[in-house]
Amino acid sequence: MVFVGAYSSKVFDFWKGVKENLQKPLFFRSFNFFGSSEALIMLSVGLPKLIRGLHLTGNTSNNVGYAVTPVTVAELPGLNTFGISMARIDFAPMGINPPHTHPRATETPTVIEGTILVGFVTSNPENRLITKVLVKGDVFVFPEGLSHFQKNLGNGYALALGALSSQNPGVITIANDVFGSNPDIAADILAKAFQTDINVVYQIQSKF
Template sequence: MIVFLVFASDPDPLQDFCVVVDDSRIRVFVNEKFCKDPNLTTADDFYFTGLNIPRNTSNPIGSVATLITADIYPGLNTLGIAFARIDFAPNGLNPPHTHPRASEILIVLEGTLYAGFVTSNPNNRLITKVLYPGDAFVFPIGLIHFQLNIGNTSAVAFATFSSQNPGRINIANAVVGSTPPLSIDVLTKAFQVDKDVILDLQAQF
């Protein structure tokens, strides 16, 4: 019997940090990024501002997630972390999605969120909690999860991820909004619904 072990996490860094610099003349190249000379780094390379600014939630789902990764915050490179600000309009939804490469910790700053995740097969058990300011909730790596603003005011939460590139797969977009579309036969059998229902869902995308 052959056993394969798979480790799905960011590699351990081999130096203190690798601040991203857009300069192909640099010889150190880590995580597909060129590293700034450590002796030339400053506090500004590890500093980020603007998380206090409300985002525009006037969209069909009433929420917006602003993901901060090494692409816009150079000091995060090789540290195995990323974070996000999530803004919710009243009744706004951060729709069911997964992060294939990271676990997530959500911390509520303002408002009241109904949050949860679904365990893997065979049980697909729904685990949920109503969260208030100061509350935190963890979403294990790869599991489908969501947050819904159930309060009468806007809500704000911060999320941190255990990968510098957590990835995101919106379930609805992936299943009924893929390009090119999934076969109608596949979707009607998977959801056990009429063809017209699938066509109507696909039309939304």
């Protein structure tokens, strides 16, 4: 017998965690319960409904000049079964949030400070690039699963808050996924896919 279940909306007022015998099979298990028994034990004391510190600026001193502070079910277990999460995105001057996707969520970023270029690319075969320049108070939408990016256009700090339609939206950064996989994708495959010299691929892979 195969049992398949899903929830697109709330199935409980809130998920209280697992307090009974942890060895007993669970009929209903949310995705984040497929881990170790230690994770279940941690959740058995009840799920936090509060997280602090989102006002703190993330560390943007990296090669691309951004920092993401996620608030998903991993950081705030009380989100379990609610189907929502959020993230704080900090940008250094001219910093970018590189092209990436959320395989399980639509995202609506709101600009809190600064001027930010946002964009996403539609699916094959059109691969149309849609961009917009956002200022403080503007809200945009990145459709679920589509590659998207953000860039701080200013010479000062910028901040956005992203709301996501999943408690576990996931993130796939395109460059890391293609050039930083473990193990590496064969360089000849990438060279042919990107129509470039294989040594260029080796050079890019060395950065990830």
